[in-house]
Amino acid sequence: SAVISQKPSRDICQRGTSLTIQCQVDSQVTMMFWYRQQPGQSLTLIATANQGSEATYESGFVIDKFPISRPNLTFSTLTVSNMSPEDSSIYLCSVEDLSRAGYTFGSGTRLTVV
């Protein structure tokens, strides 16, 4: 199955700043998914990123707040913009695991906004 490297693993940021999270996959994948897991909550899909096209955002998430880049079939970034304490969460990227027809997840980025 695909191996995902996600970084940074954690960060503490000042409110009003932005953080870019990187996700690198060891094989080419069509879709990459970005999730958020708020404290004590489940995973919520932020957006789906296809190479060569605009990301598709879920209800409640907008491009200005969470811009995504997908420059090639193995890499994507998610930026959390103009951060507030409410953005403190774990952010995860995910790709489809064709070998088991499920989804593989990165190790996550634990973001704390102060």
Next chain:
Amino acid sequence: AQRVTQPEKLLSVFKGAPVELKCNYSYSGSPELFWYVQYSRQRLQLLLRHISRESIKGFTADLNKGETSFHLKKPFAQEEDSAMYYCALSGGGGSEKLVFGKGTKLTVNP
């Protein structure tokens, strides 16, 4: 609307006891159901999916369309089963988003 419900936030059993983690779903079509597990300090990983009808680490899960359930079961729990378990649903086709339940934290006591 797609929804996954895991009614138990916490579940505690003793080693060797049977364990069942409940999952109910709401979906208008024919969904694909998954169980994901997250052990302490590890990333989220796929445990099993209903289509493959597999048994992983002694766990099984049967899709009951009549009851819209996909409960995870293991006849004899082990301490290493202690983890966070998430039930998830997708619309099928392999490229649909996953909708997760809120998770159940399983603790297996010695």
